[in-house]
Amino acid sequence: MKPKEDNLEKNISRLVKLAGDADKPSGAFVDSVREDALDELKTSGAGAKREKREKSAKSKWVKIFAYAASILIVCGLVIELTMPSLQRVRERMGKARLSAKIANLESYVSSKPVTVVAGPSDKSSLPKSGRSISNFNGNHAASDRVIVRADSSDTSPPPPAKPEARFVGTPRSTRKPIALKEAKKGYEVALGTRKSGEAGSLIRYRKPERGPRGYPMAHGGTTPPNGEDVDAMFFKNYGVNPFVDTEDDHLSTFATDVDTGSYTVVRRYLHDGHLPPEKAVRVEEFVNYFNYRYAAPQEDTFTVYAEAAPWRFGTGRKNSYLLRLGLKGKQVSEESRKPAILTFVIDVSGSMKRENRLGLVKRSLRMLVEKLRGEDRIGIAVYGSRGRKEMDHRGLYEKAEILAVIESLQASGSTYAEEGIRIGYEMAENAYRRGHINRVILCSDGVANVGRTGADDILEIIKKKAEKGITLSVIGFGMGNYNDVLLERLGDKGNGHYIYIDTIAEARRVFEDNLTGTLQVIGRDVKIQVDFNPDVVRSYRLIGYENRDVPDEKFRDDKYDGGEIGAGHSVTALYELKLWPDKEGTVATTYVRYKHADTRAVTEFKSRIAVGDFDKNFDGSSSEFKLAATVAEFAEILRKSYWAKGATLDRVLERAQQLSREFEDDADVIELVDLISKTEKLMKKTAVEPDEAGESEDEFLRP
Amino acid sequence: MWREFLNREIPQLYGMFMRRWPNPSLAEELVQKTIFDAVRGCDSYEPTKGSPEEWIFGIARNNIRLEMRKRASRPSVDGDISSYVETIDSEPLPDEVLEQKETAAFVKAALAGLASKEQNVLRAKYIEDLSARDIGRRLGITEKAVHSLLYRARISLRRELERMAPADKKG
Structure with a gap:
């Protein structure tokens, strides 16, 4: 049959089928699929398999x-x-x-x-801070005051x-x-x-x-x-926030974090059939991966959403409540996005050859280039054994040339990240224009093995330039020798953010679906302070954000680094609360403080949540609330949080399955179900093997 | 055992896919894929981890996820069926167009405009999924005659769709 006729036949077939009975497959179809399946079973029969x-x-x-x-x-x-x-x-x-x-x-x-006051809560410098709940995790055992x-x-x-x-x-x-x-x-x-x-x-x-x-x-x-x-x-354990009595400290302060790298890294682990190491799990990045459909503010830069409901986490605690705070930034349309000057610093060392990491980088960049506009500019620096400039900044009018340069990249040699980053920043500085988005984008697997490799030197450069308005996005690729700690810290320091790309689909999410949000920052140094009312709230626990803690008194210190939020991005924070019985009134006041992205004008606003606003029970809460709770519980179980004791994945899975029906159009939620069930299988499998969790690292030091 | 299981699950899966994307040909494709994934991967099934039904639905969900990913990568579709009629014999119709409610009504109307013989042969072939031989037996004609009848019926349906398309656009 000619191709033309083939297409017609296929289309007609598909169209005519629409006129049939909607819910049932035809008998003939069932028969043919069944018979084919049975045939397949026979040919690849059990005997052959055993052999x-x-x-x-x-x-x-x-x-x-x-x-x-x-x-x-x-x-x-x-x-x-x-x-x-x-x-x-x-x-x-x-x-x-x-x-x-x-x-x-x-x-x-x-x-x-x-000066840092130690203690799992890391409520720095508050004399009364953080009750010394010693952490369940062996390598985070500090509890005394330490001057660092x-x-x-x-x-x-x-x-x-x-x-x-x-x-x-x-x-x-x-x-x-x-x-x-x-x-x-x-x-x-x-x-x-x-x-x-x-x-x-x-x-x-x-x-x-x-x-x-x-x-x-x-x-x-x-x-x-x-x-x-x-x-x-490769992954750093930042511990787990404890419950804090409001009598000791009624303020909870943290910098926002819109990163999602941890979730994608963990997804990669699970897809490869491994449980992730606990420290790879940052709960807030899990929670922030999902879309909670907050409406974007029309006039203000940010709005705060709050919802709370009774919640039982595992079997351990009763009478606790979950409070969800959502901060949503205003949308900026594709057309009104500022022109961008992007400097790519691409790791082309030998390690990028593995798993075709460089291939994924190239495909991601091609996607980005297709999405950029004519007045945007791109420059490329690379580093292998040495760093070098690969392409001066060019306008996107020369798209074909840019694509050709990207295509020509080859991986080899060792990794001299420091030099590559330095050259990239020099280029960015030369190309700098006011009123534009000036951004360095580092694409790497995080391995930096030549030069002075401590992250601190690189961090220093990055921090200085960030003050001048050149921000950094860090995009992680690859697994195996992937260095999460380094990359995340670089992103934090550079006032940018950190993304981990495991598949081309994830690249699409970052570069295609939400490019404006990825590039255009609307609020800088965004910090949130929640003031709990000690008359109503007995104690609270911030779930996640362990490495984003800000000392309470630094909240209004505008030099103190906060998080950056891109257009249309949202940040969700979850608190577990215990209330005094039968109280009414204000539960908490939330303060949000940020700098306007261009004018650097500081804005602070507050919103209040009262007992009366609470949902009566968990089932009565919104689907989005349930989703956040489910994701957090999943992450807490994955990182074996002390507070997740008694929580079982079956229950989480069940809830996620229900939710996937409510979020029908959200592929992320459907994927979540898949990941939870994968985790459950892996956990059961590892439970059978001899347990090594109890093994102490001290063993290594014994003679 | 497999036979019963498949007889029971195929319609279930089909319904599940149809609820997500009301597009019978896609649902059939996904059912087929799911069943074959299941058959080929039947070693991975472990009774301790849930019933076979849950297992096969897990595979189905995975296929839904893959399909969603695939869709996310495609440019979004604008316009209804009438804007695609012209390209109907050169390019496959986007699934999204098939899933529009109006499309089914449009096709039903176009089918109704065909000679009853042509209507019957199209329905028998594509909705009931009968083979040419079975259709021939039913209509009392040879297999070869069924093929040429089908060929003519397809052309007629295309013509009917074309005829309706501009009217539809105006309306």
């Missing part, structure tokens, strides 16, 4: 043996080679652990020495790059299959020879190799950022 399985099991054992043997040899070699430095590293471990604890307490890395200089020179310097890189290769981690898979990757890089096999086969060799917790597996030759716990290299 296949046995075969693969056999080859698996051979592989395992080969791996085990090579690992033993390599271990021997590595120990031989690194004996002196191993000794040093061990000594340093003690120091590193202390400094890691300290590092856990920093909300931000600041160039100035600051957040100056990097106080923490231990990064170990020399070379021995470290070799050391990395030893499979010492016990962090479940993920670690092993990553271990293998680190291994590949260190030795440059190993061919990748199946992750499944590697899981087996864990036992003989089972060592203490705690060596960086995944970074393929990177030195750790200064002062970080070596174990907490």
Whole structure:
């Protein structure tokens, strides 16, 4: 049949079908699908499958043996080679652990020495602050007052790059299959020879190799950022906010965060069949990934929405309430967006070759270029072993040339991020124009292994330029040796934001569907302070935002860094509340303070929520409220929050399924259902394996 | 066991897809895909984690998700069926157009304008999903005659749609 006739037939077929009975498939269709399916079952029958399985099991054992043997040899070699430095590293471990604890307490890395009062709540500098609820998490055990200089020179310097890189290769981690898979990757890089096999086969060799917790597996030759716990290299554990008595501290202050990177990173883990490490989960980024359909304000820059309802989290606590605060920014239409001057700094180091990361970067950029307008300008800097300028700023009128440059990028060499970023910023400065969006966009997997790799040096440059009005967006690509901590901090410092792109669909979400929001900032240094009424509220807990804490008295300090919010973006914060029985009146007053994006004029406004505004029960709350609660509960379970004790995924899954019917047109919610059920399966699977959670990192230090 | 399961689930899945996108041909496509995903991946089913129904609905939901993603990447559709009639023999109609309520009414009206013989053969072929041989048996003609009748019926329907389209636009 000719193609033309083919199309006609197909279209007619589809049209005529519309005239049929809407809800039932035709009998013939059911028969044919069923028979085909039964045929398929027969041909790929059970017998054939079993055979296949046995075969693969056999080859698996051979592989395992080969791996085990090579690992033993390599271990021997590595120990031989690194004996002196191993000794040093061990000594340093003690120091590193202390400094890691300290590092856990920093909300931000600041160039100035600051005083931080430790305590899980991190209610800095308030004498009465944060009851010392010691954290369930082993590596966040600090509870006393500690004076910290957040100056990097106080923490231990990064170990020399070379021995470290070799050391990395030893499979010492016990962090479940993920670690092993990553271990293998680190291994590949260190030795440059190993061919990748199946992750499944590697899981087996864990036992003989089972060592203490705690060596960086995944970074393929990177030195750790200064002062970080070596174990907490890629994801940093910021702890979990505790319940705070309003009598101790009735103010809760935090910087807004519109990032969603954590959710996409975790999604990637789950799709790869692994549970994410707990510290990869930042609840607020999960919550903010979803669209709660807040109406955008017409005249004001921001509006606040509040809703509260009784809530039971797990089985542990009764009589608690969930308060949802939503901050929604005004929309800016595509046409009225300011022209943008974008400087891309693209990581073209060897690590970007993996998983075709650079390919994804290119596709994402092409998508962005298609979406930009003629008066926008793009420049490109790249870095591999050295940083260099790849293309001067050009107007989008020269689209074809820009696309050709993007297409020509090749990945190779090591990673000199510092130089690349510096060159990118120089370019951005030369191209700077007032009244435009001046933005540097860093596309990387976060591995920065040549030069002074501590994040602090890079942070310093970024912070200075941000003050001049050149902001930074950080886009993370890739997995395995992906460095979440570095990228997130860069984004925070650069007054921009941090996005993780795992698939081309996510790129579309960021660059196509919401490009204006991604580029045009409407409010800078946005901070929120919630003043709880101690007569009504007994205690509260901010869910997430652990690394966005702002000291209460800094709320009105306009030099203190807050979050940036793009056009049409929204921020959602959740509080768990306990109320005194039978009280009426104001529950809380919310203050929002921000700087206008262009004029830098400071605005502050407040809104009040009273007991009377509460929904009577959870079922009576809005679908959006339920969605936020469900997402938060999912994230809390994933990060094994102390407060999620007794919460089960079945219930979360059930609720998400109900919600997916209410949010029919929202692919994100449908995907959430999928992710929750994947997590549930993975959790059941890992529960069967011997539990390693109780294993202490101290084991490593024992002689 | 599989036979009963499939007989029960196929209409269920079909209904589920139709509720989301009222487009029978898409629903059929998705049912087919879901069933085959299920059959090929039947090893992954574990009875401890829920009933087979839940399992197959999970696969279906995943397919819905994929379809939504696919749609998100397509340019949005504007205009109704009448603006697509001209390209009906060269390009596939967008699913979104098929899902508009007006489209079904439009097609029903166009079908009604056809000779009854042509109407019958189109319905038998596309709605009842009968083979040419079965249609021939029913109408008392040869298989070959069914094919040429179908060919003519398609052309007639296209002509009828074209005839109605401008009128529809004016109205």
